[in-house]
Amino acid sequence: MSPETVSLEEAADRLAIRELVDAYAHCADRRDAQGQMALFTADTRFLIYLDRTSDQPSQELHGRESLAPVFDNLNTYDVTTHFNGQSTIALDGDRATGESYCIAHHLYDVDGQRTLMKAAIRYLDEFARQPDGSWLFAERRLMVDWTETRPSTP
Template identity: 55%
Template structure:
């Protein structure tokens, strides 16, 4: 691999890493439309509320149908998605990845604070279109949930 190819791979890895982080930033700032814009038009968004379940809890196959899912975060007083380690495998203008996330969801009802913490692994497929990286598929796998 020559220097130019190494630089391009480094730039692509950084762009994908920033895409993953932007997803979390959009979630926590309640920017549902911004979050949607991170996905391809024909995206595949799959949620497993139990990572060991044989069937997903939800499957969405169009970017425009993501709005209610992301807008649902408004039901919480606050959220904080903390991204951890990630692995990215590049293959030209496509890539796959695994990203860890601890997602905190706070509600306050009758003056009582409740906190739901979801421990998530995202199995991702990415595609580069017009020199920009997007989620082509995001599988949200909840390993476990803690309620406080």
């Protein structure tokens, strides 16, 4: 794909999807579970793979309302920072697929010791354009590639 072959509509769709991916991370770090849930279709699927070698998800959720406990779980951390990296998007009319990378930092206390857990995450997404032209997650697979936990000194 060269820049001169990208239509304005395609560029706008790609930007809107990237903004959706970034809004997810922003809501997570601001502990805005309701805002995060609003980024998903009503009939969404959300699959979490904690073991990258398994074909079976560790957790599978169906429907927007089922996401609340997962997003609320971020409140167990003192602070998080989700840093989004590269992403790819394939558009197909009112549907799209994508893969995006994220390094998630989770800071919390363990027996008086400040602790940092980092997770390398890949999101495998399916997106759906809504009647108003906006894009939402129709399916999100959260793939944990690796984690690191260690003491953290301020």
